[in-house]
Amino acid sequence: MQELFNDILAMQGVKGVMIFSFAGDIIFQQFNSQPPEDPYSRDWSLFIEALAGTRETDLVFEKGRLYIRRTDIGYLVVLMGPFVPISMMRLNCDIVLPALKPGKKSSKGLRRFFKK
Numbered sequence: 021m022q023e024l025f026n027d028i029l030a031m032q033g034v035k036g037v038m039i040f041s042f043a044g045d046i047i048f049q050q051f052n053s054q055p056p057e058d059p060y061s062r063d064w065s066l067f068i069e070a071l072a073g074t075r076e077t078d079l080v081f082e083k084g085r086l087y088i089r090r091t092d093i094g095y096l097v098v099l100m101g102p103f104v105p106i107s108m109m110r111l112n113c114d115i116v117l118p119a120l121k122p123g124k125k126s127s128k129g130l131r132r133f134f135k136k
Contacts, residue, residue, distance in 0.1 A: 021048050022048075022050055024116050024119050024120075025050055025116065027112050027115070027116075028098060028109070028112045028113070029050060029052055031100075031104060031108060031109070031112070033100050033101035033102075033104040034098060034099070034100045034104060035051060035052055035053065035099040035101065036050060036051035036052060036053075036098075037050050037051075037096070037098050038050075038059065038096075038097045038099070039096050039097070040064055040067075040068050040094045040095045041068075041094040042068065042094050042095075043068070044064040044065030044066070044067065044068040044069070045064075046059055046060060046064065047093065047094060051099075068095060071095055074088065075089075075090050076088070076089050076110075080102065081102075082102075083101075083102065084099065084100065084101055084102060085099075085100050085102055086099060087100065087106065087113070089113050091117055091120045091121075092120060092121045092122055093120055093121075093122055096113065096116075096117075096120070098113070
């Protein structure tokens with residue numbers, strides 16, 4: 021999963037990427053530098069519960085921003101500095117989102133032509 025986020029993490033000013041399940045569990049985390057506190061030491065369920073119904077949001081703080089995007093498996097949270105271009109972030113997330121869909125077993129495609 022790490023290679024999916026290489027383009028996002030390579031953007032100037034991006035500090036890290038986290039994916040949370042809808043229950044508030046951390047599914048994935050990758051940071052460009054060591055975070056000041058272990059993310060697993062926090063209870064994220066209230067934060068994720070507050071995002072219920074949110075498709076996309078950009079939270080701006082004095083020294084940073086959070087870009088949050090709903091996916092099929094939970095919420096993608098990008099930690100970044102205040103001057104990261106949000107249009108480039110949206111574009112990179114649009115590219116990553118289809119790969120974050122839960123696996124489906126399907127007989128569509130070329131396999132359906134070769135059934136015995």
